[in-house]
Structure formats: C-alpha cells, structure tokens
Amino acid sequence: MTAPSTARAEMLGRIRRALGQSRSVEVERHYHRTGALVAGSGEVLDLLAERLEDYRATVVRTDASAVPRVVADLLDVPSVAVPDGVPAPWLAELTAEVRRDEPALTHAELDDTAAVLTTCRVAIAETGTVVLDGGPGQGRRALTLLPDRHVVVVEADQVVHSVPDAIARLDVTRPLTWISGPSATSDVELVRVEGVHGPRDLRVVLVDG
Amino acid sequence: MSTFLGMPTVRPQPSRPPRDPLRWGASFPHAAHETLADGQLRANLRTATRTIRDKRRRVTAELDDWEQLRDAGAAIKASAMARLPDLLTQLEESVTARGGVVHWARDAAEANEVVTGIVREAGAREVVKVKSMATQEIGLNEALAEAGIDAIETDLAERIVQLAGDQPSHILVPAIHRNREEIREIFTHRMGDAPEGLSSEPRELAMAARAHLRARFLRAEVAISGANMAIAETGTVAVVESEGNGRMCLTLPRLLVTVMGIEKVLPTARDLEVFLQLLPRSSTGERMNPYTSMWTGVTPGDGPQEFHLVLLDNGRTRALADELGRQALHCIRCSACLNVCPVYEHTGGHAYGSVYPGPIGAILTPQLLGVGEPGGPAGAHDPTGSLPFASTLCGACFDACPVKIDIPAALVHLRERSLHPPGPHAPSATDVSMRVAARVLSSGRALRWAGRAVALVGRLTGGRAIRWLPWPGSLWTRVRDAPVLPVRSLAAWWARRSLR
Numbered sequence: 068m069t070a071p072s073t074a075r076a077e078m079l080g081r082i083r084r085a086l087g088q089s090r091s092v093e094v095e096r097h098y099h100r101t102g103a104l105v106a107g108s109g110e111v112l113d114l115l116a117e118r119l120e121d122y123r124a125t126v127v128r129t130d131a132s133a134v135p136r137v138v139a140d141l142l143d144v145p146s147v148a149v150p151d152g153v154p155a156p157w158l159a160e161l162t163a164e165v166r167r168d169e170p171a172l173t174h175a176e177l178d179d180t181a182a183v184l185t186t187c188r189v190a191i192a193e194t195g196t197v198v199l200d201g202g203p204g205q206g207r208r209a210l211t212l213l214p215d216r217h218v219v220v221v222e223a224d225q226v227v228h229s230v231p232d233a234i235a236r237l238d239v240t241r242p243l244t245w246i247s248g249p250s251a252t253s254d255v256e257l258v259r260v261e262g263v264h265g266p267r268d269l270r271v272v273l274v275d276g
Numbered sequence: 277m278s279t280f281l282g283m284p285t286v287r288p289q290p291s292r293p294p295r296d297p298l299r300w301g302a303s304f305p306h307a308a309h310e311t312l313a314d315g316q317l318r319a320n321l322r323t324a325t326r327t328i329r330d331k332r333r334r335v336t337a338e339l340d341d342w343e344q345l346r347d348a349g350a351a352i353k354a355s356a357m358a359r360l361p362d363l364l365t366q367l368e369e370s371v372t373a374r375g376g377v378v379h380w381a382r383d384a385a386e387a388n389e390v391v392t393g394i395v396r397e398a399g400a401r402e403v404v405k406v407k408s409m410a411t412q413e414i415g416l417n418e419a420l421a422e423a424g425i426d427a428i429e430t431d432l433a434e435r436i437v438q439l440a441g442d443q444p445s446h447i448l449v450p451a452i453h454r455n456r457e458e459i460r461e462i463f464t465h466r467m468g469d470a471p472e473g474l475s476s477e478p479r480e481l482a483m484a485a486r487a488h489l490r491a492r493f494l495r496a497e498v499a500i501s502g503a504n505m506a507i508a509e510t511g512t513v514a515v516v517e518s519e520g521n522g523r524m525c526l527t528l529p530r531l532l533v534t535v536m537g538i539e540k541v542l543p544t545a546r547d548l549e550v551f552l553q554l555l556p557r558s559s560t561g562e563r564m565n566p567y568t569s570m571w572t573g574v575t576p577g578d579g580p581q582e583f584h585l586v587l588l589d590n591g592r593t594r595a596l597a598d599e600l601g602r603q604a605l606h607c608i609r610c611s612a613c614l615n616v617c618p619v620y621e622h623t624g625g626h627a628y629g630s631v632y633p634g635p636i637g638a639i640l641t642p643q644l645l646g647v648g649e650p651g652g653p654a655g656a657h658d659p660t661g662s663l664p665f666a667s668t669l670c671g672a673c674f675d676a677c678p679v680k681i682d683i684p685a686a687l688v689h690l691r692e693r694s695l696h697p698p699g700p701h702a703p704s705a706t707d708v709s710m711r712v713a714a715r716v717l718s719s720g721r722a723l724r725w726a727g728r729a730v731a732l733v734g735r736l737t738g739g740r741a742i743r744w745l746p747w748p749g750s751l752w753t754r755v756r757d758a759p760v761l762p763v764r765s766l767a768a769w770w771a772r773r774s775l776r
C-alpha cells in the first residue's frame with residue numbers, strides 16, 4: 068500500500084498545476100434569499116399543508132389544546148417510540164404502549180415498534196418538507212426510520228416559506244434529516260410507489276394557536 | 277402459479293461484464309447500432325424520458341427565481357473549482373475535527389484498495405451500499421467481491437441492475453432499460469428470497485425488495501455511500517434520495533465509508549440552499565426529494581460511530597486542466613440532460629458504454645480518460661474518442677442543465693481534442709472530414725447555413741441515396757453512401773418543434 072501522504076500531496080499538486088493561473092470567480096446571489104411569506108403566517112401554513120398532501124402525507128390541523136386528542140387518534144397502533152423532549156401532555160390520551168429510548172432500543176426492537184412520535188426543528192412550506200436535527204423531542208435518526216408510521220408535530224412558528232429560510236435557521240453540523248412525504252420509488256417503469264424503506268406512513272400535526 | 281414455459285431467462289446487458297465501468301464496448305456508432313435495434317428499449321425510454329421531462333418543466337416553472345438559482349449554482353461551482361486545493365484541505369480539517377478520517381485516492385485502484393482495507397479491518401463480509409456514481413465508476417463492488425466481501429446495492433433500480441448482471445443505463449433510473457415483466461423474472465430467479473407467485477405489479481415488486489433488503493439493513497455492520505455534496509467550512513456531507521435505503525445505510529451500521537469525487541465540495545453551508553433547490557427539481561421533477569440526510573463526522577450516540585471519507589481523483593484533475601472542458605466537473609448528476617437529449621432517447625444509455633451516459637457522459641468520460649493527450653485515446657473511431665460525436669449539438673442539454681454547463685461547446689471542443697492529439701500525426705480521411713464537420717458544428721451560424729445547404733440538396737435529389745459528394749464529403753462517400761438527405765435541416769426542425 069502506498070503512503071497516504073503521497074496520494075494527498077500528489078493530488079493537491081495535480082490540482083494546482085491544472086488550475087494554473089485560473090482567476091477566482093465572484094459568486095453573485097440574485098435569487099430570493101428569503102421567502103415572500105411570513106414564517107408562521109396562515110398563508111405559509113396553508114401552503115405547507117397543501118404541499119405535504121401533494122406527497123400523500125396525512126395532515127391534521129389543530130390548536131394546541133387538541134394535540135393530545137389528535138395524536139392519540141393518529142397513533143391507533145400497539146406501540147409507539149417516544150424520544151426525550153416530547154411534551155408529556157401530548158401523551159395523555161395515548162392508548163399505544165410507549166417505548167422510551169432509554170436505555171437505547173435495539174434495531175430489532177425499533178423494527179418491531181409500530182410508530183414514532185416526534186417534534187421537528189423547522190418545516191419548509193414551499194417544498195412540503197419537515198426537518199429533524201436530533202434536538203429535543205426528535206431523538207436519534209434510527210428512531211424515525213424503522214417504525215412504519217411517523218407522526219410529527221409541527222408548531223406554527225417553525226414553519227418557514229423557502230429553502231433559504233430553513234438553511235438560515237439550521238445548524239448543519241447536527242445530524243439532519245429532511246423529510247418530504249413518505250418514502251417513494253419510481254424505479255419500475257416510472258410508476259410511483261409510496262413507502263419503500265423509510266416509514267410508509269407520514270402524518271403531520273400542524274399546530275396553530 | 278402459472279409457469280411461463282420457454283420464457284428465456286433475462287440476459288445481462290451488456291452481455292459481457294465490462295473490465296472498466298468508465299469505458300467499455302465498441303465506439304458509439306457501433307454500440308448505438310445494437311441498442312437502436314431494440315424496439316422495447318426505445319419504447320421504454322421514450323415514455324420514461326418524456327414523463328420526467330414534463331415533470332421537470334412544471335416544477336422549474338414554479339420558481340420565479342429559477343434562472344437566478346441556475347446562475348448562482350454555476351458561479352458557486354466555478355468558484356469552488358478555482359479554490360479546490362484550499363476547499364479540500366479545509367474539508368479534511370473539518371471532517372477530522374468532528375471525528376472522521378479522510379483518505380485521498382489518485383485513481384480507481386487506490387480508492388478500491390483504501391475501501392477494501394477499511395472493510396477488512398472491520399471484519400465485515402457483507403456491506404450495504406447507497407447508489408453512488410463514484411463507486412460504480414471505480415468498480416468498487418467487483419474489487420470488494422475479489423476480497424471476498426459481498427456488496428449489496430440497496431437502491432431498488434441498482435439492485436435490479438446488480439441482480440440482472442447489467443450495467444446501469446441512466447444516472448437516475450439505472451434500470452430504465454428493463455420493464456416490469458423482466459424485473460419480475462430477475463427477482464424470481466436471482467433474489468433468492470422472492471415471494472411465491474410474485475406478480476409484475478410495481479407495488480408488489482417494490483415490497484418484495486423491501487422485505488429482501490430489510491433483513492440486510494438490520495444486520496449490516498458497514499455501509500458504503502457516495503455524496504451529493506460536502507461542505508468545506510463545516511465538514512458536512514449530504515446524500516439526496518427517495519426510497520429511504522440511503523437513510524438505512526447512513527444510520528444503522530456502525531461504520532460508514534463515503535467515496536466522493538473531489539469536485540463535489542462546496543464552500544459554505546449557505547450553498548446548500550441553492551443546490552437543494554436545483555437538484556430535486558431538475559432530477560426527479562419534484563419540489564423536494566423524499567429524503568435528504570446530512571451528517572458531520574461522527575455524532576456520539578446517533579448513527580455510525582466510525583466515518584471515513586475517501587476523496588477521489590481518478591481523472592478529475594485531468595479534466596480540471598482543460599479550461600473549457602472543466603465545467604463538466606460542475607455536474608450535480610441530476611440527469612436532466614439525458615432526459616432531453618434526442619440522441620439518448622433513441623440509443624439509450626448502454627450505447628455510451630460508460631457509467632456516465634448521455635450528454636454529460638459524452639463530455640465527462642473522454643476527459644476523465646484523457647482524450648487527445650499523449651498516449652491517450654483519440655480519433656472518431658476510438659470507443660472513447662467517438663463519444664463527443666454522439667450528439668446533434670441541438671443545445672437542449674444546455675438549456676436543461678441546472679448549473680448551465682455548456683455541453684455543446686464542450687462537445688465541439690472535445691471533438692477537436694479527439695481529432696488533434698499532439699505529436700506527429702497524419703490525418704486520416706475521416707479525421708479530415710470530421711474536422712471540417714467540427715468546425716462547421718462549432719459555429720451555430722455555420723451549422724444553420726450548412727443545414728440549409730443540405731436541405732437544399734435534399735430537395736434537389738428528391739430523397740434518393742447519394743453516392744458521391746464533393747470534397748471534403750468525398751472522403752466520406754468514398755467508403756459509403758451518404759444518408760438520404762432530409763428536406764429540412766435538424767436545426768430548422770428543432771426550432772419548429774420547440775415552438776409547439
């Protein structure tokens with residue numbers, strides 16, 4: 068095996084030689100750096116709901132007081148994984164068995180868990196996207212991957228209009244998962260099939276007021 | 277259960293496994309001759325490319341700043357290339373600071389050696405893989421197999437291609453050359469655990485793949501991925517996907533190896549806002565792909581606890597040395613140029629004999645392999661040298677490209693490079709006629725005039741075969757009949773067609 072430092076030095080040398088006298092390039096950004104719609108506004112929530120439904124995700128809009136009821140209805144399954152930081156009142160009416168990730172659930176246990184309930188970090192209306200960053204109420208990534216149903220609660224002030232709006236709010240060094248509808252494939256004759264490896268069933272609770 | 281007596285088992289495409297996935301088989305015209313004879317393939321392709329094309333047009337029209345996003349995307353890429361040494365060392369620092377290990381690989385063999393070494397060290401006999409062009413380009417699966425390691429492709433289309441013993445024929449939908457009945461056959465005969473009586477319904481096929489792969493995800497110790505982009509400033513790597521197989525590979529195993537071409541590095545996290553808009557809309561024609569994963573080194577308690585990033589050259593620095601050609605390195609592999617290309621639509625991906633088919637392949641592959649360089653492949657009859665000629669220069673790829681790569685200009689430039697290798701060289705007849713053609717084709721105006729002239733002759737000859745052309749055309753007609761001339765030039769035909 069060759070010394071790794073040789074490869075590094077040689078590649079950097081090749082690149083410098085290839086570039087020669089090439090001049091630096093200025094990057095101008097004339098695209099919309101911020102979305103037109105106000106974060107958390109009624110319009111932005113409408114847009115998010117519409118775009119999510121376009122991906123065939125289930126969307127339920129509710130006010131804060133009804134969240135426990137709505138969450139319980141959406142989680143009519145035997146078991147649900149619940150990460151740390153999900154507000155305790157949300158669990159009040161659950162009939163499903165609650166599985167905490169403490170001590171960490173094994174992959175087999177998660178695979179055997181019917182659903183997962185989480186919060187999110189930010190949601191993007193224009194693209195119908197919910198972003199998780201592993202913060203409070205979101206858990207580690209395996210938690211939202213193996214159970215077949217993902218119920219995610221999005222609060223109005225977390226909803227921004229555009230992708231640049233979301234990037235401005237995110238710390239990209241956290242483990243990020245951007246979710247836009249349930250998993251899907253179009254690999255067989257371009258026929259769209261929803262639900263391959265990730266959760267086949269995405270349910271979004273949109274809380275306003 | 278019904279049996280289909282006499283149904284031939286699916287034969288691999290191409291029929292023999294290539295030695296080099298970057299370039300295999302005959303010259304483009306010869307390979308295209310074969311694929312053009314496949315009516316089924318052409319029908320599949322027509323439907324597929326049209327469907328994606330229409331979707332893409334709808335979702336890109338939705339953004340009123342689409343053109344500005346394309347401009348920014350092109351500028352970010354150009355500026356990243358100009359600062360490549362700094363960005364790569366910065367990326368190395370950031371990844372290392374977050375607990376990752378960075379490797380540098382000058383060529384395919386070195387990259388394969390590095391990856392094989394890591395997997396061996398981990399003691400794994402099986403790895404799960406996320407669809408990745410870079411690992412296909414270097415033939416990693418074959419290298420792992422030689423080391424006794426089973427690499428399982430987990431993207432549905434890639435798994436179909438792998439089980440069939442095929443080569444992919446499209447960047448985004450690698451199994452576009454297979455229809456549902458063939459896929460059912462492939463699964464039934466090769467998957468090992470296909471359900472009894474599997475039908476050819478796409479949903480049933482996808483669910484069979486889900487069950488087949490689930491067990492492998494759960495037991496996987498090591499995953500191998502590519503990268504859509506990596507941020508120098510933070511060390512963040514991003515993978516964009518649809519099925520969730522990417523999330524499985526990036527999350528469940530204990531060790532992750534990512535192989536990434538050096539051109540994928542972006543300067544800042546802000547740049548993500550441009551490419552996460554350009555890529556999904558250009559690629560699958562969606563506002564956003566179902567899943568995008570980003571990770572930075574190792575996160576304690578979440579995901580793989582060991583992370584290796586392999587930075588791959590394999591000819592990229594060669595391409596970088598060509599001031600006009602280097603824009604091929606801006607490519608974000610969205611495949612929009614394939615879907616709009618009239619040549620690709622007819623010949624399919626296998627005619628290009630490379631993991632990189634279509635217009636982008638026609639300019640990238642020759643550069644990675646050093647076309648026209650001393651000792652490099654050259655000439656219009658060479659398999660690699662012929663690739664830049666696989667185009668009508670209609671310009672549809674340029675219009676579709678989210679980072680505004682001027683593919684037609686690069687094609688013409690590479691035709692020149694292919695026909696003019698340095699050193700003493702007596703030009704052949706084809707070389708001369710091709711060179712004239714290259715000159716005519718390099719100028720939009722000359723091309724339109726030439727087109728009109730041909731159309732005029734076409735009308736004069738009334739669609740009869742032409743046995744003789746004046747010089748330099750005579751160099752061509754000496755060995756064959758000129759094709760029956762159309763009464764309208766392609767440029768005129770295309771202009772009328774695009775107006776519809």
Ligand code: SF4
Pocket residue numbers: 558606607608609610611612613614636673676677678679680681
């Ligand atoms: S060349 Fe442009 S259009 Fe073609 S795959 Fe690359 S980015 Fe997409």
